[in-house]
Amino acid sequence: xxxxxxxxxxxxxxxxxxxxxxxxxxxxxxxxxxxxxxxxxxxxxxxxxxxxxxxxxxxxxxxxxxxxxxxxxxxxxxxxxxxxxxxxxxxxxxxxxxxxxxxxxxxxxxxxxxxxxxxxxxxxxxxxxxxxxxxxxxxxxxxxxxxxxxxxxxxxxxxxxxxxxxxxxxxxxxxxxxxxxxxxxxxxxxxxxxxxxxxxxxxxxxxxxxxxxxxxxxxxxxxxxxxxxxxxxxxxxxxxxxxxxxxxxxxxxxxxxxxxxxxxxxxxxxxxxxxxxxxxxxxxxxxxxxxxxxxxxxxxxxxxxxxxxxxxxxxxxxxxxxxxxxxxxxxxxxxxxxxxxxxxxxxxxxxxxxxxxxxxxxxxxxxxxxxxxxxxxxxxxxxxxxxxxxxxxxxxxxxxxxxxxxxxxxxxxxxxxxxxxxxxxxxxxxxxxxxxxxxxxxxxxxxxxxxxxxxxxxxxxxxxxxxxxxxxxxxxxxxxxxxxxxxxxxxxxxxxxxxxxxxxxxxxxxxxxxxxxxxxxxxxxxxxxxxxxxxxxxxxxxxxxxxxxxxxxxxxxxxxxxxxxxxxxxxxxxxxxxxxxxxxxxxxxxxxxxxxxxxxxxxxxxxxxxxxxxxxxxxxxxxxxxxxxxxxxxxxxxxxxx
Numbered sequence: 001x002x003x004x005x006x007x008x009x010x011x012x013x014x015x016x017x018x019x020x021x022x023x024x025x026x027x028x029x030x031x032x033x034x035x036x037x038x039x040x041x042x043x044x045x046x047x048x049x050x051x052x053x054x055x056x057x058x059x060x061x062x063x064x065x066x067x068x069x070x071x072x073x074x075x076x077x078x079x080x081x082x083x084x085x086x087x088x089x090x091x092x093x094x095x096x097x098x099x100x101x102x103x104x105x106x107x108x109x110x111x112x113x114x115x116x117x118x119x120x121x122x123x124x125x126x127x128x129x130x131x132x133x134x135x136x137x138x139x140x141x142x143x144x145x146x147x148x149x150x151x152x153x154x155x156x157x158x159x160x161x162x163x164x165x166x167x168x169x170x171x172x173x174x175x176x177x178x179x180x181x182x183x184x185x186x187x188x189x190x191x192x193x194x195x196x197x198x199x200x201x202x203x204x205x206x207x208x209x210x211x212x213x214x215x216x217x218x219x220x221x222x223x224x225x226x227x228x229x230x231x232x233x234x235x236x237x238x239x240x241x242x243x244x245x246x247x248x249x250x251x252x253x254x255x256x257x258x259x260x261x262x263x264x265x266x267x268x269x270x271x272x273x274x275x276x277x278x279x280x281x282x283x284x285x286x287x288x289x290x291x292x293x294x295x296x297x298x299x300x301x302x303x304x305x306x307x308x309x310x311x312x313x314x315x316x317x318x319x320x321x322x323x324x325x326x327x328x329x330x331x332x333x334x335x336x337x338x339x340x341x342x343x344x345x346x347x348x349x350x351x352x353x354x355x356x357x358x359x360x361x362x363x364x365x366x367x368x369x370x371x372x373x374x375x376x377x378x379x380x381x382x383x384x385x386x387x388x389x390x391x392x393x394x395x396x397x398x399x400x401x402x403x404x405x406x407x408x409x410x411x412x413x414x415x416x417x418x419x420x421x422x423x424x425x426x427x428x429x430x431x432x433x434x435x436x437x438x439x440x441x442x443x444x445x446x447x448x449x450x451x452x453x454x455x456x457x458x459x460x461x462x463x464x465x466x467x468x469x470x471x472x473x474x475x476x477x478x479x480x481x482x483x484x485x486x487x488x489x490x491x492x493x494x495x496x497x498x499x500x501x502x503x504x505x506x507x508x509x510x511x512x513x514x515x516x517x518x519x520x521x522x523x524x525x526x527x528x529x530x531x532x533x534x535x536x537x538x539x540x541x542x543x544x545x546x547x548x549x550x551x552x553x554x555x556x557x558x559x560x561x562x563x564x565x566x567x568x569x570x571x572x573x574x575x576x577x578x579x580x581x582x583x584x585x586x587x588x589x590x591x592x593x594x595x596x597x598x599x600x601x602x603x604x605x606x607x608x609x610x611x612x613x614x615x616x617x618x619x620x621x622x623x624x625x626x627x628x629x630x631x632x633x634x635x636x637x638x639x640x641x642x
Contacts, residue, residue: 018123026126053079056077078092096108180217180234182239182241184200204289237260237261308344308348311342323460331358338354352384352387360402378402400413405590407619407620409620413433416432434446434449434470462492465487477508480504484500534547534551576606583598584611599637
């Protein structure tokens with residue numbers, strides 16, 4: 001849209017119905033910029049990433065530009081006409097007001113009782129032809145500048161910190177404003193090289209995320225259909241296809257960007273390098289694509305530290321296995337590759353961080369002593385920081401996770417906040433902070449932080465599964481269902497994924513499917529499933545309660561069933577006293593089960609037990625609530641924190 005059209009939209013004010021296409025170009029609302037393609041609300045240096053439904057409600061309001069939007073219209077536009085009642089709408093409006101810092105008397109969104117809602121600020125559309133992706137510096141271009149980026153490297157690892165220097169530029173019209181990077185085709189003929197293709201694709205996606213006013217989606221699953229169909233389904237303007245070839249010791253990456261509207265190629269290129277120069281090849285590819293997308297010379301990526309080539313190759317291979325750590329022996333193989341990377345280049349900080357991360361996770365995935373794992377994680381990360389001080393802020397995530405396990409809530413949150421505000425941030429930092437917030441009952445804040453991880457790494461199975469759980473804990477079963485399905489397609493697995501999905505099925509009354517899932521989980525971990533059938537019979541027929549509890553308690557005595565299952569089932573069957581016995585296990589060392597379970601709807605009877613708050617006091621949670629402005633109201637935590 002040009003300047004005149006944008007001015008007409010702003011001048012018309014209330015009564016002028018804007019289109020989604022106009023709003024997708026970005027608009028200003030009061031002190032805030034709204035960038036729908038990036039899912040961002042921005043005010044100066046502050047950025048907020050609303051939930052998808054929350055942003056959709058804002059766009060519905062913005063389309064009317066001050067006119068009334070009825071609740072029925074919101075249900076039609078945002079929830080596809082499904083009658084979920086007014087609670088989801090009220091929740092989205094409350095979150096929007098929270099994002100805008102809007103309190104009574106409201107300045108952004110007005111509630112018209114029994115009618116609906118309307119914006120109190122005028123929508124001012126951005127002029128796409130005049131918007132620069134990056135503001136030019138007023139200083140001489142030979143001066144060095146840092147470009148603050150928030151990015152992730154390989155989903156749960158860290159790459160060397162990138163430092164950016166300005167180069168001369170010539171303003172041009174940007175080629176595209178949003179892009180999806182499809183999985184890179186591995187044409188090498190050897191599946192063993194797949195980790196290289198994945199590593200190059202991930203690095204490219206994370207480098208592109210540094211472009212301002214630009215949306216990047218890193219797609220890990222192949223999509224069927226034509227380019228226009230794929231672009232439409234992903235909500236992007238363009239698609240980047242690429243392929244990797246390897247002949248001897250030579251790597252060649254070919255890429256092209258295709259317009260999603262007309263299937264026309266708008267940019268293409270290739271980079272070639274030696275297998276021993278993977279780091280350099282990745283940086284060159286990222287630079288070439290960035291220049292094409294921005295339509296001008298962009299800030300050039302200059303690595304502060306270029307790792308030894310074989311060390312970097314081992315690191316990339318390790319990260320590929322780390323993402324798939326649910327598979328047999330993948331976690332141990334990844335750790336060995338990280339150790340190999342360190343032995344080849346003792347100053348390569350990201351390898352230390354990833355190895356420390358793996359140590360911290362060992363008790364969750366293997367029968368490994370908690371204290372020993374924590375000590376190894378600390379020793380590894382401290383050595384890494386001594387060798388490479390640039391990773392110090394990012395390393396705080398390790399401390400935050402271990403302090404969480406030790407229930408040192410204040411220290412955990414301080415460390416996590418340092419990590420998520422580091423110059424380079426990975427998705428796992430947001431994931432761990434979200435998990436910590438859920439463990440102290442801050443469910444809304446937990447969801448908001450894990451959604452930031454999705455923005456960085458939208459196809460990360462661990463992140464997507466955590467989002468599904470966060471929505472489930474909040475009672476939004478529709479969004480939980482969507483994210484559980486996405487997580488399954490991405491290969492998410494493990495105890496929490498199966499437990500969460502089983503709970504969702506129970507909430508929907510699909511007891512037979514939930515029973516099959518519970519039995520499958522028991523078989524997968526090599527445990528008896530004798531408790532499953534009687535428990536689900538009791539869910540359907542309360543007269544079977546005693547038989548179910550007897551079967552469950554027998555297997556609990558034999559230590560053949562997980563404590564979180566016993567906790568939930570005992571509560572659901574009315575044995576709240578027995579459930580409290582499980583909850584009191586948290587008085588011992590470590591997080592025996594993920595504490596966010598304590599705050600789910602199914603465990604409300606447990607939270608009403610007279611011993612629940614004393615337990616929270618002993619665990620330091622009550623003191624934490626008081627220090628951050630949270631209150632215990634009825635059976636949930638209410639916080640005024642952001």
